[in-house]
Amino acid sequence: MKSPRKLLAAVLAGVLAVAGAGWFLSTRLRSPADEAARRTPPKASLVTAAVERRTLVSTVAVSGTLMYGSPFPITLAGVVGGAAELQRATRAPRQGRLREGGVLMEVNGRPVFALRGKVPMHRTIAPGTKGEDVEQVQRALRRLGFGAPVTGVFDRATVAAVTRFYAKRGYEAQRPALADRQAHDTLRRAVQTAKETLALEQRALDQGRDVLPLKIKLGNAEEELRAAESALEEAEDGRLTPEEQTRADAADSAVRAAGEKLLEAEQALAEASRPAPTPSPSPGADTRLLELRVANARAELDAARRARERLTDEGAQARVKRLRELRAAVRTAQEGLVTAEQALRHARQVSPAKLKVANAKKDVAAAASLLAEFLRTYGTSIPPGELVFLPALPARVHKTEVKAGQMVEDEVATVTSSSFTVSGSVEPAEADLLREGLKAGIELDSGRTYPATLTAVGEKAKLPGQEDPPPGTLPVLITPGSMKGLKGLSGTVVSAKVTVGATDEPVLVVPVAAVVTAADGRARVRVETAPDRTEEVEVRTGLTADGQVEVTGDLKEGDRVVIGGA
Numbered sequence: 001m002k003s004p005r006k007l008l009a010a011v012l013a014g015v016l017a018v019a020g021a022g023w024f025l026s027t028r029l030r031s032p033a034d035e036a037a038r039r040t041p042p043k044a045s046l047v048t049a050a051v052e053r054r055t056l057v058s059t060v061a062v063s064g065t066l067m068y069g070s071p072f073p074i075t076l077a078g079v080v081g082g083a084a085e086l087q088r089a090t091r092a093p094r095q096g097r098l099r100e101g102g103v104l105m106e107v108n109g110r111p112v113f114a115l116r117g118k119v120p121m122h123r124t125i126a127p128g129t130k131g132e133d134v135e136q137v138q139r140a141l142r143r144l145g146f147g148a149p150v151t152g153v154f155d156r157a158t159v160a161a162v163t164r165f166y167a168k169r170g171y172e173a174q175r176p177a178l179a180d181r182q183a184h185d186t187l188r189r190a191v192q193t194a195k196e197t198l199a200l201e202q203r204a205l206d207q208g209r210d211v212l213p214l215k216i217k218l219g220n221a222e223e224e225l226r227a228a229e230s231a232l233e234e235a236e237d238g239r240l241t242p243e244e245q246t247r248a249d250a251a252d253s254a255v256r257a258a259g260e261k262l263l264e265a266e267q268a269l270a271e272a273s274r275p276a277p278t279p280s281p282s283p284g285a286d287t288r289l290l291e292l293r294v295a296n297a298r299a300e301l302d303a304a305r306r307a308r309e310r311l312t313d314e315g316a317q318a319r320v321k322r323l324r325e326l327r328a329a330v331r332t333a334q335e336g337l338v339t340a341e342q343a344l345r346h347a348r349q350v351s352p353a354k355l356k357v358a359n360a361k362k363d364v365a366a367a368a369s370l371l372a373e374f375l376r377t378y379g380t381s382i383p384p385g386e387l388v389f390l391p392a393l394p395a396r397v398h399k400t401e402v403k404a405g406q407m408v409e410d411e412v413a414t415v416t417s418s419s420f421t422v423s424g425s426v427e428p429a430e431a432d433l434l435r436e437g438l439k440a441g442i443e444l445d446s447g448r449t450y451p452a453t454l455t456a457v458g459e460k461a462k463l464p465g466q467e468d469p470p471p472g473t474l475p476v477l478i479t480p481g482s483m484k485g486l487k488g489l490s491g492t493v494v495s496a497k498v499t500v501g502a503t504d505e506p507v508l509v510v511p512v513a514a515v516v517t518a519a520d521g522r523a524r525v526r527v528e529t530a531p532d533r534t535e536e537v538e539v540r541t542g543l544t545a546d547g548q549v550e551v552t553g554d555l556k557e558g559d560r561v562v563i564g565g566a
Helices: 004-028 032-039 132-143 156-168 178-206 212-236 242-273 288-349 352-375
Strands: 047-050 052-054 057-068 072-075 089-091 096-098 103-107 110-116 387-390 395-400 411-417 420-426 439-443 449-457 474-480 493-502 507-511 523-530 533-545 548-553 560-564
Touching: 057 411, 057 474, 057 533, 072 387, 103 411, 110 132, 132 156, 132 387, 178 352, 212 288, 242 288, 420 493, 439 474, 474 493, 493 533, 507 560, 523 548
Parallel strands: 110 387
Antiparallel strands: 047 560, 052 507, 057 420, 057 493, 072 411, 089 103, 096 395, 103 110, 395 411, 420 474, 439 449, 439 493, 449 474, 507 548, 523 533, 523 560, 533 548
């Protein structure tokens, strides 16, 4: 007989087996109604998205290559050194940093210097040369500490500064070659000989007997003119002649004497007219004689003064007359001088020695002209191949085109700026959103982002030697704010994003698909108010970025707007 415990376990096992079989059959067996309901598609529901509040940033993506910017091919403008001999590189350009005043290379042992400037080197700069290229050299010398004046003329001070600059770099400035020095000496002696010949012929002409009397006459005319001009100058200064001065002194003395006599008579009359200190029984003194003397003295003083005035008037009239006479004398002397000069000149012209003097003068002028023309380019100079002007320095020698020992014919090197740029392209519609100076970010595969700036769009963004962008696109140029972290990555393909717009603060945004423009031209969104129930809300749109659009209206953060569905 089984125990009660074993019996209970057997009953429970049977019950579980029956229940399991029932469940299995219930999952496999369905009524026709259940099967039809299962195959009917569910009722379509709304697809919504939440209204968010965040800062919206609109960017244009650019894929490009990180490279050193502004490639600039270098070609020498002419010979290096003074002679137009074969130009052979004795030191090739070296890759790396190139500073202003640095030696780019050597040709035939002569240096090729790099200076900053926009005007290309195109000629030999010799003493007396003028132009913007000379001014460019002077400014570069001042920047380098050699103190050249900025005049635009290659003068002595600039020559001295160039000489010091070459010496500081261990070279000698280009001096005239031996053949040039010999030619200069020959021309100089030709001028000296021509002048000596002219002096001999002129002396022979001046000593001719046919013109000697006329020379004496000319000398006399010159002396007479000097004397007449001296007399006129004294008269115009208002100085009196000795005779006039004597008469004036006598008239002044008569006036003073009459004045003294009048004063004595007046004093005597005043003394006689003064009352006595004590009464006197005698009658008053008779003053009629004294009064008569005073009147006579006053009349004499008036007469003396009138005489002085007449003398002054007569002197003035006499000076006017004298000035007229002296001026006439000066004119007469001038006419005499001109007449004497013309007579002497005519005599010399018809003199047999005149032709020799004229020919000697022509010889002097011709020799001097040849010497002056030669001196225009004589002296310390800068050959056209010894300077290379670059738009910006320091620069970086990116690639060399010539090796030591090779002939210098075409390009010798390519330089770039010392900073990186990202060169890429965008669609025309995106290019319309871009403008120089916009902020950008350069992203590497590591995920790190570097700040940058959009520096050029369109043709200005195309670098020299760069391939054309894909058809239907426009080139863009982006410059990193710093080289830090980017060195060694030249030629790497990177991604960049240019910020074309951003909100100043967090704003409400919805998916672009949620905004519908009605027939009246107004934008609206459908806001879910309850399951499968919506309400249209009018909104104003703003910035669009990354599939989201800024909206303002009767919305709040967290509302759900319809982007699709029933």
